[in-house]
Amino acid sequence: MRASIAAAGLLLASCGPQDPREARIDNIQDQAADEAQAIRASADNVADGMRAQAETLSNQARASVGYTAEQFDTRAASLKKQAEIVERQAKAKAQAVRDRATADVSAIRAE
Numbered sequence: 001m002r003a004s005i006a007a008a009g010l011l012l013a014s015c016g017p018q019d020p021r022e023a024r025i026d027n028i029q030d031q032a033a034d035e036a037q038a039i040r041a042s043a044d045n046v047a048d049g050m051r052a053q054a055e056t057l058s059n060q061a062r063a064s065v066g067y068t069a070e071q072f073d074t075r076a077a078s079l080k081k082q083a084e085i086v087e088r089q090a091k092a093k094a095q096a097v098r099d100r101a102t103a104d105v106s107a108i109r110a111e
Helices: 002-014 020-063 066-110
Strands: none
Touching: 020 066
């Protein structure tokens, strides 16, 4: 019984207030992770929409002939390429957010 009470006391102590610097660091890291995830999720939604449009255009190209089919194929390829660019851009932005957080954390630790 006493062992379980002591264990509960240790558990509560470890959940207690954090060092203010560590709390700031955790907050910065959490915010950066959330922001980076939001950037990637938004870009994924945009890219998915572009790919869906590209698929529709590819289907129209298969149903068409001649220059019309070629135009549909060209638009579809362009949308697929744009989707890739949107994803690469989001990846770079998310990395910049994480890098900024790392720099902020380093500055706090250097205080």
